[in-house]
Amino acid sequence: MPMEPGAWSAGVAESVTVELRSLQAGDVEPVTLTETGPNTAVFEGSIELSNGPAGSDGQLATRNSGPPEYRAETVRAIYSYFSSVTATATVSGARIVFLDAFGRETPSYAAGETLRVRVIDHNVNNPQERDTFEIELIAPETGDAELVVMNETGFDTGVFEGSKATALGTVTPNALSVIPGGTVEAWHNQYNSPNRLMKSAAIRGNALLFVDAAGQPATVYLESSRAYLRLFSARANNNPTAPDSVQVLVGSELTGDTEMVTLLETGANTSVFTGSIALRFGYSPQPDNGYLENGKNQGPPLEADTLHASYSDPDGTSPAQASQNGSVRLQAVDSIANRVCGRRARIGRSAAIRSSPSRAASSATIQPSTVRPRMESSLPGSAKTREPFLSSRP
Ligand SMILES: [Ca+2]
Ligand SMILES: [Ca+2]
Ligand SMILES: [Ca+2]
Ligand SMILES: [Ca+2]
16 A cells, blocks of 8 residues: 655655556556665566557557557556656567677677577567578668577567578578678568668677676786687688687886787688787786786776777778777675775685785686676777777877
8 A cells, every 4th residue: 555645754664656658558557666776765666568459457558640650659557646747658569689699688799690689579479389480681782681480488478589691792591691880770560650760780790898707708818817808700710620819009108008819710611710818916027928017006996907909901892890899897796796905805705815015916816716807898899999009009
């Protein structure tokens, strides 16, 4: 039961009622919001949307405006207390998401990478069946188009996934031909509208990532551990019958050290290249000695080092997107991923580090397997991609 004003207590989770209105379907439903904790003053609740008729049935009916425009439905929430506050939201028939090789939402792909598409569409979900439908993928710059079968991830999820290989420039059966600098578009037929839903992603020449020892995206390395790199480049895969190799430039922001790291293709024809370099903390920088010397500004404030890596296609035929770079902030993290720079910290209850100049190298005793890095990516796919570091050096 919603509490009367004046009866609210700081020690109990209360509830409030909000009125929801769908402007085109004309439905009105109350929704009870429950406080997220005893004293948070934040209230949350939800209601199911339906395609059915308006009426007091616990579901909020929504519909688009119909022909000729099929404008989206708008839902308004009204909360009245001392005065009224409102919020509005637009109802979409479905949602399209592009995923990268690690299952993360991504705005772009390297040419030759596999496109992974997720469509969330509850209108075409029969709860008793694993439903399927097709979407169309189009590369406007090459004119290529491919159909992709989307399979529901369960019987009653309304979430559908499918994938399609891309090919760099060439027309290949069962792959979408793309070019760096171009785009891909995913087109989905909507249940309640003849207008197709579209989402696009950018196509780059290649993609470079800092990863951990297990090959998963990483943004934090322990001092004096190893930094691992993963490059996807279809252009660098010159020989489809044998592994190729590429060189990637890696550098430390604080010491200015730079190293060329060789990445080897993971198979004869994968276009995925991996390699690593040892990090040495607290040493004077010696370029091209096989170790990336890095450091720390004692501050205050204490500043951890940042690693940079960059790769360019040798033939230069890729556009600006071909030169990717990323950075990794070095910082000590404990077993619950708390930042512990500049103070003593327990790692997995069995080891500890002190980040001071006199004992800096002792942090090498902390094994990466005992900590969970915290992600602070500025790598391809995130909004914080930096300029290539060579251009920023004097
Ligand atoms: Ca209703
Ligand atoms: Ca289903
Ligand atoms: Ca190869
Ligand atoms: Ca070095």
